[in-house]
Amino acid sequence: MSREAHLAILNRLTNELLVAVADGDTAVPEASRLAVWVRADLVPWAQDRVESFPDEAGQAALKSDCGVLDGLDSLLTGASGAEAAQWARQIHRTATILLARLEYLED
Numbered sequence: 135m136s137r138e139a140h141l142a143i144l145n146r147l148t149n150e151l152l153v154a155v156a157d158g159d160t161a162v163p164e165a166s167r168l169a170v171w172v173r174a175d176l177v178p179w180a181q182d183r184v185e186s187f188p189d190e191a192g193q194a195a196l197k198s199d200c201g202v203l204d205g206l207d208s209l210l211t212g213a214s215g216a217e218a219a220q221w222a223r224q225i226h227r228t229a230t231i232l233l234a235r236l237e238y239l240e241d
Contacts, residue, residue, distance in 0.1 A: 137233050140176060144233075147171055148226040155219040165210055165218040172207045172225060180232055183240075192239045199232040 147168040154161035177200050184196045206228060210221040 137237055141233050144229050148222050151222045152219055155215060160214040161218050162214050165213055168222055169207050169210045172203055177203050187239050195235055202228050
């Protein structure tokens with residue numbers, strides 16, 4: 135799957151969660167979908183690319199991004215309402231940086 139496809143999924147899942155919270159819902163199903171996608175798809179996909187970069191600084195930055203996403207993912211798991219929205223925004227920000235960093239390093 136491409137960076138663009140991952141970004142589209144990230145945007146969709148984050149938006150679904152934020153809209154649910156704005157509508158007064160707890161957004162538990164939306165938070166769960168985002169958390170599972172980060173843990174099962176995004177982070178493993180990014181980690182598979184880390185070793186392909188000869189630049190040690192780039193590898194370290196990508197590993198750091200993945201570690202932050204793992205931590206945020208654990209905070210999102212079990213969160214609901216405004217708290218879930220807060221963690222989703224942080225995940226979106228970090229994942230967007232990770233995807234941009236991958237694009238930069240692959241060019």
